[in-house]
Amino acid sequence: MKRIFPPSFYNLVTLIGAAVAGVSLALIAFLIILEMFATQSKPYMGILTFVILPMVLFVGIILIAFGIIREHRRERLGKPHGLHLPQIDLNNPHHRAAFTLFSIGTIALLAFSAFGSFKAYEYTDSDQFCGEICHKVMEPEYTAYQYSPHARVGCVQCHIGSGADWFVRAKISGSYQVYAVLFNKYPKPIPTPIENLRPAQQTCEQCHWPKHFFSEKKHVNTYYISDEQNTKWTLNLLMKIGGGNIEAGPTSGIHWHMNIAHEVSYAALDTQRQVIPWVRSKSPDGKETIYRSTDITISDDSLKKFLVRRMDCIDCHNRPTHIYHPPARSVNHIMSLGWIDSKLPNIKSISVNALENPYVSRQGALDSIKLSINEYYQQNYADIALSKKVKIDSAIAEVQKIYNRNYFPAMKVNWKNFNDNLGHLYYLGCFRCHDGKHISNEGKVLSKDCNVCHTILSQQFEQDTPQLSLNGIDYKHPVDVGDAWKETNCSDCHNPK
Numbered sequence: 478m479k480r481i482f483p484p485s486f487y488n489l490v491t492l493i494g495a496a497v498a499g500v501s502l503a504l505i506a507f508l509i510i511l512e513m514f515a516t517q518s519k520p521y522m523g524i525l526t527f528v529i530l531p532m533v534l535f536v537g538i539i540l541i542a543f544g545i546i547r548e549h550r551r552e553r554l555g556k557p558h559g560l561h562l563p564q565i566d567l568n569n570p571h572h573r574a575a576f577t578l579f580s581i582g583t584i585a586l587l588a589f590s591a592f593g594s595f596k597a598y599e600y601t602d603s604d605q606f607c608g609e610i611c612h613k614v615m616e617p618e619y620t621a622y623q624y625s626p627h628a629r630v631g632c633v634q635c636h637i638g639s640g641a642d643w644f645v646r647a648k649i650s651g652s653y654q655v656y657a658v659l660f661n662k663y664p665k666p667i668p669t670p671i672e673n674l675r676p677a678q679q680t681c682e683q684c685h686w687p688k689h690f691f692s693e694k695k696h697v698n699t700y701y702i703s704d705e706q707n708t709k710w711t712l713n714l715l716m717k718i719g720g721g722n723i724e725a726g727p728t729s730g731i732h733w734h735m736n737i738a739h740e741v742s743y744a745a746l747d748t749q750r751q752v753i754p755w756v757r758s759k760s761p762d763g764k765e766t767i768y769r770s771t772d773i774t775i776s777d778d779s780l781k782k783f784l785v786r787r788m789d790c791i792d793c794h795n796r797p798t799h800i801y802h803p804p805a806r807s808v809n810h811i812m813s814l815g816w817i818d819s820k821l822p823n824i825k826s827i828s829v830n831a832l833e834n835p836y837v838s839r840q841g842a843l844d845s846i847k848l849s850i851n852e853y854y855q856q857n858y859a860d861i862a863l864s865k866k867v868k869i870d871s872a873i874a875e876v877q878k879i880y881n882r883n884y885f886p887a888m889k890v891n892w893k894n895f896n897d898n899l900g901h902l903y904y905l906g907c908f909r910c911h912d913g914k915h916i917s918n919e920g921k922v923l924s925k926d927c928n929v930c931h932t933i934l935s936q937q938f939e940q941d942t943p944q945l946s947l948n949g950i951d952y953k954h955p956v957d958v959g960d961a962w963k964e965t966n967c968s969d970c971h972n973p974k
């Protein structure tokens with residue numbers, strides 16, 4: 478066989494290296510062509526093409542170089558006067574061929590790996606990578622995200638943002654996560670709050686301008702009580718979401734906390750940031766007001782052990798996109814759309830109960846939901862079970878859909894494991910501070926008054942005349958619990974631990 482490369486090329490290590498590099502290069506080329514023609518790109522193929530194979534290719538190249546260098550050293554040791562570097566004689570046809578081949582190969586490789594790493598970069602930033610590669614692990618987050626207002630916002634826009642330093646930080650913690658997934662070392666569910674989440678100023682505020690919250694927002698809420706008639710109750714709330722801009726008008730309202738000139742900070746005793754004994758509010762003129770909880774007594778010295786955090790978007794909007802809805806809320810919503818027929822007796826309570834049973838697998842849950850609802854009607858309303866079979870079947874299908882979007886038994890993810898800090902019905906939320914028990918030295922109270930954050934415009938049972946007023950009315954709890962709703966937190970009853 479005619480040898481086109483210089484003799485030092487012909488050693489075992491280099492030849493193996495060349496084979497490895499050649500095969501992986503061919504594979505990469507093949508996969509890229511394949512991907513070009515594929516109608517739907519496959520995430521696992523991407524990781525192979527742009528991450529794993531290039532690494533193999535790189536190992537091959539190292540082997541080639543290592544073999545050649547070793548061969549030269551051997552030669553040198555054998556001949557003490559030998560050359561330190563290979564001598565290239567372009568007049569020698571063997572050398573010329575090897576040189577040309579090597580140069581073209583190197584240039585092609587460089588161009589290729591530049592392109593390859595660009596694709597790898599692009600790829601690890603895609604929602605597909607985030608949401609599907611670690612499929613099982615992040616399935617809950619990805620599913621909830623697809624049904625959220627941010628379904629068109631890339632994962633990286635909130636989790637990484639722009640700029641090199643956060644990119645590198647995210648990729649470093651990301652490589653640990655890849656390891657954790659491969660070796661099944663991740664916690665279930667993935668814990669929050671995320672310690673190294675980028676500050677909201679650099680993510681949320683790229684799209685939402687905090688100075689520009691000024692108008693109020695109307696909520697029309699429909700509820701169905703857990704009785705035989707699924708009695709309907711409606712409540713209209715006007716959310717006071719203003720608050721941002723001193724120059725442009727009124728600064729009162731919920732986003733007052735985010736007004737650049739103000740600074741609200743707090744200390745929390747738990748990692749979930751739910752138990753807050755100490756809050757400081759600093760006004761633009763530097764005046765500080767400190768609120769202390771009368772419920773949680775803790776000395777100033779012990780307080781020093783806890784981190785003081787400045788409030789930002791995430792302290793209220795901690796679930797802007799991965800929202801796991803409580804069952805009562807989802808069922809109310811679907812019933813108000815008419816997709817679950819509210820004429821089916823007790824459908825509200827049996828749907829909620831069917832969702833809330835602790836299931837160990839998704840399939841088991843879906844089967845049990847079907848079984849339990851069917852059985853309920855067969856045993857208690859045999860005539861309805863027959864005459865309204867179609868309605869019952871479609872109710873079952875809707876309840877199963879709710880389950881699929883909000884419960885992930887494999888990752889132990891459901892609404893109970895993730896506090897949503899935005900409201901106060903199912904979680905402490907705003908009432909972590911606004912519980913009427915955080916009081917300043919001057920006697921100022923963080924009020925729990927029902928018309929401070931929203932104006933209650935109207936409330937009504939379907940059979941009654943509505944109570945309404947634009948100035949806000951006194952709240953009436955839909956079922957009689959005495960004064961308990963004033964004295965205890967709503968979440969004590971609505972999300973019992």
Ligand code: HEC
Pocket residue numbers: 604607608615618619622627630631632633634635636667668669670671672674791794795796797798799
């Ligand atoms: C609108 C901004 C936003 C987008 C878009 C977004 N996330 Fe999140 N994500 C958050 C916030 C905020 C948290 C909770 C942070 C906290 O509580 O500290 C979070 C938490 C998480 C967690 C931790 C577990 C949990 O459920 O809290 C994972 C995992 C996650 N996101 C993955 C993703 C993936 C995958 C995507 C894209 C499919 C994505 N995120 C898109 C804002 C976002």
Ligand code: HEC
Pocket residue numbers: 626627630631634635677680681682683684685790791794797
């Ligand atoms: C890339 C731009 C972008 C980023 C980054 C972003 N959002 Fe949004 N957000 C949007 C858009 C667009 C909508 C409106 C979606 C709609 O109405 O369909 C929205 C809607 C919202 C809403 C209203 C939701 C509702 O129920 O109507 C809230 C609250 C919100 N975003 C908070 C946040 C928070 C908090 C962050 C940071 C963690 C964030 N956003 C990051 C683009 C963004």
Ligand code: HEC
Pocket residue numbers: 717728729730731733734741742743753756757758766768788793898899900906907908909910911923929930
């Ligand atoms: C970490 C503690 C904390 C949490 C949590 C919190 N707040 Fe506040 N809030 C404050 C403080 C402190 C003030 C300022 C009181 C003062 O000094 O006037 C305030 C003031 C307000 C005001 C009155 C602003 C004005 O117009 O003067 C509203 C409205 C408000 N908060 C709504 C909310 C809502 C809604 C939530 C939940 C989504 C919430 N807050 C969660 C600490 C908190």
Ligand code: HEC
Pocket residue numbers: 677681682685686687694716718731732734735788789790791792793794899
């Ligand atoms: C004190 C808690 C709190 C903080 C801090 C906070 N928000 Fe809000 N935000 C709310 C509440 C409460 C609403 C009304 C929610 C609703 O209508 O369901 C709201 C509504 C919104 C909306 C929807 C407005 C609309 O017209 O529908 C956006 C967007 C938003 N916030 C973005 C942000 C951003 C960005 C930040 C950080 C700069 C932030 N919020 C900080 C409590 C807060």
Ligand code: HEC
Pocket residue numbers: 698712714899900901902907908911924925926927928929930931952962963
């Ligand atoms: C510190 C601010 C604040 C105070 C005080 C407050 N609320 Fe709310 N409330 C909110 C916010 C914010 C939401 C919206 C949550 C959301 O959009 O998910 C809300 C939502 C609600 C809802 C609808 C809940 C749902 O998810 O269907 C009811 C009912 C309600 N509030 C009643 C009350 C009553 C009764 C009081 C007085 C005891 C009260 N609120 C005091 C901030 C407050």
Ligand code: HEC
Pocket residue numbers: 700701702703704805806809902954955956958961962963965966967968969970971
């Ligand atoms: C002593 C326990 C208790 C407290 C405290 C309490 N509730 Fe309730 N609440 C109930 C019960 C019981 C029901 C009836 C549940 C049903 O019919 O499914 C109910 C029903 C409701 C409903 C309608 C049912 C639904 O589908 O969600 C709303 C809205 C509600 N409560 C709001 C509140 C608010 C807001 C607070 C806090 C200000 C509060 N509750 C405090 C026990 C309580």
